[in-house]
Amino acid sequence: xxxxxxxxxxxxxxxxxxxxxxxxxxxQRVIAIDTLKATARxxxxxxxxxxxxxxxxRVEAVGGKDRIVYDxxxxxxxxxxxxxxxxxxxxxxxxxxEAFDGSGVTYDLYKNIYNRNSIDGTGMRLDSTVHYxxxxxxxxxDGQQMAxxxxxxxxxxxxxxxxxxxxxxxxxxxxxxxxxxxxxxKLVYSYQPGALNESxxxxxxxxxxxxxxxxxxxxADWIIGEGLFTSNVNGVGIRSMKAPGTAYNDxxxxxxxxxxxxxxxxxxxxxxxxxxxxxGITNRAFYIAATEIGGFAWEKAGQIWYVALRDKxxxxxxxQQCANLTHQTAGELFGANSLEQQAVKKGWAEVGxxxxxxxxxxxxxxxxxxxxxxxxxxxxxxxTG
Amino acid sequence: MDVKRIKFERTGxxxxxxxxxDFELDDLPEEQAEQLCELLDDVDFDELxxxxxxxxxxxxxxxxxxxxxxxxxxxxxxxxxxxxxxxMQPLLELLYQIARQRARKK
Numbered sequence: 273x274x275x276x277x278x279x280x281x282x283x284x285x286x287x288x289x290x291x292x293x294x295x296x297x298x299x300q301r302v303i304a305i306d307t308l309k310a311t312a313r314x315x316x317x318x319x320x321x322x323x324x325x326x327x328x329x330r331v332e333a334v335g336g337k338d339r340i341v342y343d344x345x346x347x348x349x350x351x352x353x354x355x356x357x358x359x360x361x362x363x364x365x366x367x368x369x370e371a372f373d374g375s376g377v378t379y380d381l382y383k384n385i386y387n388r389n390s391i392d393g394t395g396m397r398l399d400s401t402v403h404y405x406x407x408x409x410x411x412x413x414d415g416q417q418m419a420x421x422x423x424x425x426x427x428x429x430x431x432x433x434x435x436x437x438x439x440x441x442x443x444x445x446x447x448x449x450x451x452x453x454x455x456x457x458k459l460v461y462s463y464q465p466g467a468l469n470e471s472x473x474x475x476x477x478x479x480x481x482x483x484x485x486x487x488x489x490x491x492a493d494w495i496i497g498e499g500l501f502t503s504n505v506n507g508v509g510i511r512s513m514k515a516p517g518t519a520y521n522d523x524x525x526x527x528x529x530x531x532x533x534x535x536x537x538x539x540x541x542x543x544x545x546x547x548x549x550x551x552g553i554t555n556r557a558f559y560i561a562a563t564e565i566g567g568f569a570w571e572k573a574g575q576i577w578y579v580a581l582r583d584k585x586x587x588x589x590x591x592q593q594c595a596n597l598t599h600q601t602a603g604e605l606f607g608a609n610s611l612e613q614q615a616v617k618k619g620w621a622e623v624g625x626x627x628x629x630x631x632x633x634x635x636x637x638x639x640x641x642x643x644x645x646x647x648x649x650x651x652x653x654x655x656t657g
Numbered sequence: 658m659d660v661k662r663i664k665f666e667r668t669g670x671x672x673x674x675x676x677x678x679d680f681e682l683d684d685l686p687e688e689q690a691e692q693l694c695e696l697l698d699d700v701d702f703d704e705l706x707x708x709x710x711x712x713x714x715x716x717x718x719x720x721x722x723x724x725x726x727x728x729x730x731x732x733x734x735x736x737x738x739x740x741x742x743x744x745m746q747p748l749l750e751l752l753y754q755i756a757r758q759r760a761r762k763k
Contacts, residue, residue: 470716548669
């Protein structure tokens with residue numbers, strides 16, 4: 273199938289092919305990558321796929337939920353050794369099972385509630401690596417997979433501050449949502465777009481936890497990373513969506529630096545422009561909207577944020593645009609001046625952002641040129657709205 | 658390399674907590690100072706490029722900035738979890754441990 277000459281060869285320049293290879297549907301990506309490889313061979317070049325599409329080869333799957341958990345055995349090489357696959361029985365290693373189960377619940381939330389088949393929407397396999405490095409008090413999404421450290425397991429018990437990072441299911445939902453954002457709004461990971469990227473991960477990370485526990489908005493604790501701190505730390509978790517800035521206050525770690533309102537917005541170059549700091553503002557807007565609407569937060573507030581992330585936000589969106597676009601989405605989903613739309617407006621107002629509901633924002637950039645090209649080659653754009 | 662002073666900073670990460678240390682080599686216990694010098698030699702610190710980052714930021718990854726002052730001058734390297742060469746990992750781990758120990762003492 274891939275050997276016939278496809279029109280994409282003739283009309284699409286390499287930079288756009290790379291765009292398609294990264295952001296297109298699975299079928300589009302296969303064509304684009306084949307073309308890039310063929311083009312590179314013709315020029316006698318070796319092509320570096322790692323930056324834009326290695327994930328396409330390594331973690332593609334067709335069908336339903338498909339997970340693999342790897343063990344880095346305290347090294348820094350990803351992904352490491354396979355320790356549990358989709359149909360395998362539970363491991364004796366609790367971190368392996370937590371990564372497996374947590375990514376499963378995250379898959380279920382996106383599939384059952386938002387009708388999204390995995391991170392990329394087309395059944396991408398969910399790969400997790402546990403026991404990453406030594407004394408690694410962190411988890412991250414590397415563009416292709418999740419990686420989890422064991423906290424500070426290398427220190428004496430009395431000095432440990434962090435437990436293993438798989439212990440909190442919202443951390444797992446947070447990391448996987450970075451993957452969803454990568455395939456949808458592609459929010460740049462710095463300053464306000466970066467803080468929105470972080471906030472989306474906290475929102476859906478928290479929703480994964482609430483979904484698993486069957487909690488309504490007023491039953492949920494809205495804490496991110498509950499259980500990550502050892503008993504040596506004075507804190508309930510890493511962040512509070514309900515009351516940003518109050519999650520911890522500790523002699524060694526200092527105080528939770530998150531602002532809860534635009535008037536306290538933190539201007540900094542550190543942390544990629546404060547992406548984990550200013551996300552407190554937009555986290556709280558979501559919390560207020562969800563609580564105003566009531567019931568299960570994933571049903572309505574989550575749906576509004578999900579559709580905005582999938583169809584409205586762009587790589588450079590800022591807080592004000594996010595406020596406008598979630599407000600607009602609420603109107604489209606639930607009706608103008610509906611309770612839901614008013615709740616979204618109130619959420620933003622309480623963090624210092626007045627939604628501009630009077631105008632229709634222009635269509636997001638990026639869909640125009642690429643979208644028409646994809647139509648030309650007979651493939652549907654990835655964003656179908 | 659005759660190391661005199663080291664500055665270390667780790668930012669970002671899931672928790673977004675900054676940790677930093679600024680110390681003279683002489684401030685460290687002898688064994689730790691020797692270990693640190695060996696690790697700096699192992700990676701040929703002076704020869705490392707100043708920018709050891711990848712173009713794309715990894716969500717929730719750490720960013721590390723290390724400055725080493727010696728008789729010969731000073732050299733700063735910025736790197737991240739996934740762009741740091743494997744041989745650099747023990748150095749990053751030790752510097753973080755030192756920073757933690759010093760934060761605790763304050």
